Amino acid sequence: MRKNLKNHNKYHTETLNQSTRRRALRTIAGVLVGTSAVGTVGARNQITEIDEPTVIDEPGEYVLTSDITSVDIPIIRIEADRVTLNGTGHTLAGDFRSPGWSQPGIEANGVKNVNIQDVTVTNFGRGISITNAKNCSVKGVTATQCRTSGITIQTSNSAVQGNTLRNIYKGTGIHVGGSNNTVAENDIGSLDTGLILKGPSTKVRNNTVDRTVEGIVIYGNNQFLTNNTITNSDIWGVYISNSINNKIIQNYFQYARISGDTENSIIRANEIDE
Template sequence: MSDHTVLLVVSVLMSGLVAPGPVNQETGGSTPAEIDSCTTITESGHYALTADILNSTEATCIRIEADDVVLDGAGHTIDGNWSVLRENTGVGDSLFEAFANATEIGTANATVSQWAYHGVFVSESENVTISGLTVRDWVYGIAFFDVTDGNIRGVTTEQTATGVGLFQSTTIRTEAVESTNSTIGVVLDDVSVSSVTNSEINNSVLDGMELFETTGSSIVENTIRNTGRYDGLYLRNSSQNTVRDNDIGSNTLSGIALARGSNSNIVESNLVEQNGLNGILVRDNSVLNTVTNNTLEANAHSGVSVVDGANQNIVQGNVIRNTTGEDPYTAQVNYSAGIVINQSSRNQVTENWVQGNAYSGITLTNEANENFLTGNTILNTTGVEITVPETFRTVSVDHPAAIFIDRSSENVIRETYVRDSELWSYYSTAVASQNIVRNLTVASIRRYNVSTDPTEAAEFSFVEVATVVSFTGRNVALDANVTEGIIEPDWEPSRSAPRVNEVGTSENSTLENMSVRWYLRAVPTELVENTTNRRVRATTTTTTVEGETT
């Protein structure tokens, strides 16, 4: 996955031609001062547009350089001249793409003459409100630089490189913004104690919304959809923010991405669906984040991924359903899952509902060590083959499992319920070691290589697997990195219930307090009298079978 950054050069924002005809109004005037053309506001007061400003050739149309200003757009439009803008930036018809590439690599011709074009630009001011305005055909629709205590509400931005940009500002409230067809809908860069609420961002070229080095801010009740290249909401090096109650979907990569040291954020109660890679991604040494009570539906690679040194995060109480696996990245790494932990440690994954995901319910891979998983429910894990439309080829995954562990150690998995999983309920590769599995309940497993499909049977409960065991299973198998052992129910047409076999366990592999229970299938009368319910306890050396006649 490509990383992406935006670098705003201060001189870009603060430069540009000063619009002619400054307008002044003393604070406290009862009637707003009227504006019908581009201007600079240098005095406190209440100002209102009285007409649309169309095809402006100014570098900045409305510039505000005063405290205590209200600018009421009164439903009017400030429209730039796209032809002039393309000519002045020197990139012709490819202006959006050029701006996208420039911001993506963090440098790229961010010069005064090329990018300093603003519909409204507020700088070094306090208590400024912009409302009721449409801005169109600018590099920056509305930009705040070094502003304290500001409001942007009821604003529409169309065809801008950045719809709304907040830079080096604090306590800015952005509400009911509609951004369409921008390179980036909303940017918060070096911003604190601010909010974006009740806004809609659609069809952005890069990300829907970006937070860079932003702290203590809230992103609440927004809709972000259909980004063209990256994520719906992207946080880089941003901490102690709250992302809540947003509707984020159909974005090219992840719905929400926390990256590059974004720490101690709360991501809660969001609907994140149908994104092209992950629902929520926590990566790049982002730590101590809480991802809770989100609904993650039909994302391609994962519902939640915690990767690349993202340690000590909490993933709790989420509903994660129907991850599809239909993306090129899944074809590359040969797995997808409801929850992925990859090369990250000491995370807590608790009380999640994980249902109907392709390949795996929960995957721990590539030195995902010392993680704690408890109280999770994993249902209907499906999909042995994944067809990736972009490549028109079918990917066969190696070990579909409700829980899959590879090259990862010292994880604790407790109080887990697995039901209706195709093939493996738990699978651990030979290079995964010393994982602790306790109180794992497995029910109604559909399996391929049995002689009779146990449709009416099922209900297995595996409890207290010893800490020294690398536990692998369909429905239970042992792999202690020495020899492979299998304890597996085996159905045959002549049996009314499964028998339990123990094969080849190594000396340091033990199962403790493992119980197996099942329901009886319909069988011939002569077999019923010999049918038992059984409890099995297995060790490395003995197998004890206990039962009662039913």
């Protein structure tokens, strides 16, 4: 059963029985201000616990209190602004045999100020997908065994930082669309393409990309890559596809090369070790 967190208390006055109360989301700040058969909502600054597939449609801070394995995908759907989802180290796992295997484990669309952190996502089409959004972040996430991408963002002014992406089959570690995003300090490896940049003006710094077919592929303009370590790429370390006004400065390449077609770009002070 998917749990919806919207406060329906003012519409429903029925009394919860004991089993329903145990299933309801718990709020860690003492007093509940609204309960219903589909969940609970607390006052501002309280923390709401999640232990089953859930739709979040109220602002607030939410924490996972257990691992969740489900064919009900996405396991977490975020439909509200100003949400922080803290996985507290827990794992969300899908099932490739389910009809929705191509869907993300965590999905947010049309939101702003959403932060996802400290969770492992595995066995999904996409680990985390945030689209049509702004001012969001994905930090401290581990994505493994996903089909098409570990993290996909189509956002503006957002950050993907400090994540680990491994074994994404024939897919991409991090897929970035939108503008003015930052991709930093991620550990990406053992997949087809480490990072795809489609939107303009992405800052890519201090990432490690290892054992890929393609390390970083640039489509959007005005990209800035610095202090990244790109090693063991089968075809190229960085490929630039008809993109202009890029800066690729002070990166380290080992068994990886820079190739492609670009204009008005600065490529300098990179160390290439073959």
